[in-house]
Amino acid sequence: MAFTGFPEAALDFYDDLEIDNSKVFWDEHKDTYRSAVAEPMGELTDELAGEFGAAKIFRPYRDVRFSKDKTPYKTHQGAFVAVGPATGYYVQIGAPGVRVGAGFYEASAERLAALRSAIDNAIHGAELEQLVRKYSRTGWEIGGDALKTAPRGWSPDHPRIELLRHKSLTITRDYGFDEVIHSAALVREVRKDWRVATPLIDWVCRHG
Template sequence: MSFTGFPEAALDFYDDLEIDNSRVFWDAHRDVYRDAVAAPMTALTAELADEFGDAKIFRPYRDVRFSKDKTPYKTHQGAFVAVAPATGYYVQIGAPGVRVGAGFYHAEPERLAFLRRAIDDDLHGAELEKLVDGLQRRGWEIDGDRLKTAPRGWAKDHPRIELLRHRSLIANRDYGFEGIIHTPDLVDEIRAHWRQTRPLLDWLVQHGG
């Protein structure tokens, strides 16, 4: 199956799911999820796999065991291509439209220590700073879980303190409702944008221990 775009029905499905996140709604619209969301996402990631690798398409069900929010279904559909633990490329569709990302969303303490030592290094840290600045200039938003202050053992006036504060680091780009999300051209758009983030992922893999 070739990717032909996400239909309007995919956006409508998530609009409605945000209002009625219930099993009754899901069971009544299971075929819409299958045809308008799951099948196009599978086709999209399959066409990108030749260059980036196979994607994990996340299940639509939320893990509510330890959450106060007991709504059973995710209000978006994501897919992730791993290049290292918790590190890789991401694509998502939901009520706000389509967005893509790349980076690392979690790091165990040992790995985070490796990354921070590389950020501290004048050569490697400056390289990451340049990569992040370059992505921002090209329209990427740099996000992630960040400490409110300096990590323990690091000076608050460190020249790269903003990078040191990251416990995760993700470059995001939002396509929203742009017409391209409904067309086959979305494959090439994502391919081009993921390529822009490859040096960032290479840095994270190289310096993540």
């Protein structure tokens, strides 16, 4: 089926789940999750797959084995299109609305070393720096895990030390409760933003 938007019931579901994150609540509302969240997310990502690739729609269950927080369910539904190791495009819906993102979400030691070497390079590093500056200027939030200090072997005075500190690097944009999330036009908006994010993905895939 074609994507027609996330219904209000999807936002209500996650509002309630944040209050009562229990198996009892889930079992009583799993049909709402299926019809208001999971199925529309599948339809949305299916319409984007021709250009960006097939998405992995994440399971709603949390891995609580090593966590102090034992609540069993995620309070958002995410989907990820991988184009490289832990690198690609992201979309999610939760109580705060809809969010899109892109970037690399983790890296092995070897890959991180390669990316930092590219950041150190005058040409490649300046290219990434310009991309990140442009995203920030146009309303994207720059995120990812970053060291508080300079990585081992790098000078704190490096001109791109802020980028070198990143262990992952992402950009995100919130649609929140904008009416577009309840309509078929959300496909167009996500497609547009993922296209804007593609130069970052390409840079990471070239150098990592």
